[in-house]
Amino acid sequence: MDDLRTVLTDLVDALGHELSAPVVPAPPYVVVTSTGVVLRATLPAGRLVIALEPFTIERDASATDAPTYRRRTDLATEVCVR
Structure with missing residues (x-):
């Protein structure tokens, strides 16, 4: 978690x-989600949001089985200012 704090500070x-x-x-700065982490910071232009999603969730259509977590072969990264 400390490394993620450093990543956010370095990006800003x-x-x-x-x-x-x-x-x-x-x-609200570092949030762990079911598929990865979200880093957030408030900037003068808006809120900086960085989502790092190394996992996907596969759900069975019948919903009788528990969701299956899969490691992505590519790290999905999204960065935006809202």
């Missing part, structure tokens, strides 16, 4: 911005 620095408060490795 690379964009030429400063964070208004120190990042803690917990929500």
